Amino acid sequence: MSRGIRRAVDRVVWPVVGLALAVALWSLGARQLSDVEAIRSAFAPTAGFAALGRLLAEGALWEHILLSLQRIGISLLLALLIAVPLGVWVGLSPLFAKLTGTLFQFLRMVSPLSWMPLAVMALGVGEAPVVFLLTFAAVWPILLNTAAGVAALDRSWLQLAHSLSATRSEVVRHIVLPGIVTHVLTGFRLALGIAWIVLVPAEMLGVSAGMGYFILDTRDRLAYDELMAGIVVIGCLGFALDVAARAVTARWVGKNRG
Structure with missing residues (x-):
């Protein structure tokens, strides 16, 4: 071959x-789920894919998809704005x-979903608590990887910058940030x-x-095929987003190696 x-x-x-x-396992599992034929049929792959085609054709899913992607985008942007400066600070300042x-x-190990009651009490019901929970979940991987990237920098470059009387902001802009992009990605x-x-349970707020x-609405309506x-x-969107993120990272790494 x-x-x-x-x-x-x-x-x-x-x-x-x-x-x-x-x-095939999905179909087998649906058959074992209940003795009621109507329930078994509703959970079967054929019913699920038929419902998916119908919902996409009718446009009933697009609003939900776009809003979820919008919330993810806003939350990740906020997480970057919070985590990257903190990660750089952690990496450059031993005291901090x-x-x-x-x-x-400690905070990283607290499930974001455990903050649900406090988020609703402080921010009310609606977009704000959802974005807060998603941002809280996204901050820690970026922060810790950013700090690891700063720690992995060649210290001779930092020493050279200091010997040339570069200011702290110039060191961060011209040496630190370009050197940690792969870690940030x-x-x-x-x-x-x-x-x-975290998105799905957060959007039940x-x-x-x-x-x-x-998902919550289909459960309440007993629309199991939907x-x-x-x-x-949800699986397809998550997979597509991960593929896109992997492609961006691989392209950046390949560009710098080239």
Whole structure:
């Protein structure tokens, strides 16, 4: 078998086989779910994919998809604005790292969902608590990877900058930030995955649209075929976002190596 054929098999054939096996297990699981034929049929792959096609054709899902992506985008932007400066500060200041290291590790291990009641009490019901929870979830991977990137910098460059009387802001702008982009992108990808997982339960906080709201609504309406369609959409969107983040990281790394 030639290298090109082997690569095509690895990239296309085996993933397709894996997905086919997953659908087969889905069908088998739906049959074991209940003794009621109507429920088994509603959870079956055929019903889920039929509902997905119908919802996309009618446009019923697009509002939920766009709002969820908008919330993720806003939250990740806020997380970057918070985490990158803090991570640089942790990496450059041993004193600040000692003061905040234990605190940051403690907060990182607190589930973002445990902040739900406080977020609603402080920010009310609506967009604000959802964005807060997603931002809280996304901050830590970016912050810790940024700090690790600063720690991994070649110290001779920093010493050279200081010997040339560069100011602290000039060192950060011209040496630190360009040198940690790969670490920041890695943290961003991890943050994206965590925020996407938190998104669905966070969108059950009284908002009127979004994929989390859609899942809750289909459950309440007993529309189990649409519920399964929603799960498929969440998985596909999350996978697509991760592929995009991986592509950006790989392109940046390849560009710098070239």
